[in-house]
Amino acid sequence: MGLETQKNGLHPDDIINALKGHLPEGYEFNPFHPLSDQKKEFIQNPSLSDKTHILVSIVSADKISRMSVDVIDKMKNVRAAASRLKIPQVLVMTMPDKACELVNKDVKRIYYSKAIKEKMQICSNELGLPMNCILPVKNYHEEGMLDNDMDILILNAMTQIMNFANDYLWNLQQHAIQK
Structure with a gap:
C-alpha cells in the first residue's frame, strides 16, 4: 500500500x-x-x-485524474521534503495502455499519444514535477512473452533513474571536495 x-x-x-x-x-x-x-x-x-538518493513515485495513468486531494497533498509534502534535501525526483507513470487505446494497440506510439501527454501534464501540474521527470512505462500483466518495445520503455526509465541518482551522488561528492 x-x-x-x-x-x-x-x-x-x-x-x-x-x-x-x-x-x-x-x-x-x-x-x-x-x-x-x-x-x-x-x-x-x-x-x-x-x-x-532518488525519490521515485509510481502513479497509474488511468487513475491520476481520480486521485484524491489527500493523496496528492501527501505526495506534494514528501516531494517538498525531497526538494529541501536536494534529492532528485521522478514519477513512473504505469498502465498507459489503460489510459489510451493507441498505446494499447502499439506501445511504440506512447510518445505520440495526446492522451498520454495529457496524463503526463496532469501529473506535472498536480505534483509539480517537470515533464522530463515523468517516465511512462507499460506494465507486464497479460503478456506471455517478453516484449522488446515494453522493455525499452522500462530500461529507459531505469537508465534515467540511475542517471539522476548518480548525478545526485556526484554533486554531493563535489560539494564535499569544495569544503
Whole structure:
C-alpha cells in the first residue's frame, strides 16, 4: 500500500524519515505512528548509504485524474521534503495502455499519444514535477512473452533513474571536495 489509505498505507513522515536515512534496516511501517527521533531504532546520524538518493513515485495513468486531494497533498509534502534535501525526483507513470487505446494497440506510439501527454501534464501540474521527470512505462500483466518495445520503455526509465541518482551522488561528492 502506498499513500492511498490511512488504515494500511504509509505515513508520509516515515517516507521523509527514509529520505533522510533515519529508518533502520527491516523497519516495519505503521500508518498511524511514524518513527520518531525518541525511539531507540531511529538512526540519529545516518551515513550516505542510509540516505535516499532518488525519490521515485509510481502513479497509474488511468487513475491520476481520480486521485484524491489527500493523496496528492501527501505526495506534494514528501516531494517538498525531497526538494529541501536536494534529492532528485521522478514519477513512473504505469498502465498507459489503460489510459489510451493507441498505446494499447502499439506501445511504440506512447510518445505520440495526446492522451498520454495529457496524463503526463496532469501529473506535472498536480505534483509539480517537470515533464522530463515523468517516465511512462507499460506494465507486464497479460503478456506471455517478453516484449522488446515494453522493455525499452522500462530500461529507459531505469537508465534515467540511475542517471539522476548518480548525478545526485556526484554533486554531493563535489560539494564535499569544495569544503
